[in-house]
Amino acid sequence: MSDPICNKCNKIMVKKHGVISINRKDFGTYEVPGVLHFACEKCGDRIIPPGESNRIMLDGLKLHTLKVLNKEGATSILNLSSIIGCEPNELDLVLTQLKKEKLILLSDKGRFPTVSLAPIKSKKKDGFLSRLIAKYF
Numbered sequence: 001m002s003d004p005i006c007n008k009c010n011k012i013m014v015k016k017h018g019v020i021s022i023n024r025k026d027f028g029t030y031e032v033p034g035v036l037h038f039a040c041e042k043c044g045d046r047i048i049p050p051g052e053s054n055r056i057m058l059d060g061l062k063l064h065t066l067k068v069l070n071k072e073g074a075t076s077i078l079n080l081s082s083i084i085g086c087e088p089n090e091l092d093l094v095l096t097q098l099k100k101e102k103l104i105l106l107s108d109k110g111r112f113p114t115v116s117l118a119p120i121k122s123k124k125k126d127g128f129l130s131r132l133i134a135k136y137f
C-alpha cells in the first residue's frame with residue numbers, strides 16, 4: 001500500500017507510530033498508545049487504518065465503562081450497557097478485556113489517568129456490582 005495523500009493539502013501523508021489523542025462526543029477525550037497511522041505534516045489531518053480504529057474504539061469503550069462504573073448505580077448488565085450505549089455482548093467483551101488488563105489499569109496511570117478500580121471495589125455492598133466485580137475483577 002502506498003502512502004495516502006491528504007484530502008485537504010494534496011501532500012503525501014507520513015506513516016507514524018505513537019500516541020494519538022482521540023476526542024469523541026460519547027467517550028470524551030482519551031489517549032491511545034502505539035497507534036499506526038498516517039499524518040499530514042502540513043495540516044495535521046490523519047488517517048487511521050481500520051484495524052487500529054477497532055482498538056481505539058475498544059479503548060474508548062473500556063475507559064467509558066470504567067467511568068460509568070465509578071459514577072452510576074447500574075443494576076444489571078442490560079442496564080449498564082444501556083447507560084454506556086453498547087450491546088450487552090460488547091460490554092461482556094469490554095469487561096473481559098478489562099479483567100485481562102487489571103494490572104495495567106492499576107499501575108499505568110498514563111493510560112487511564114482519571115479512572116481507578118478503587119471506587120468500584122468500594123461499592124461492593126451493591127448486589128449487581130458485587131457480582132460484576134466477582135465475575136470480572
Ligand SMILES: [Zn+2]
Nearest residue numbers: 006009040043
Ligand atoms: Zn493536510
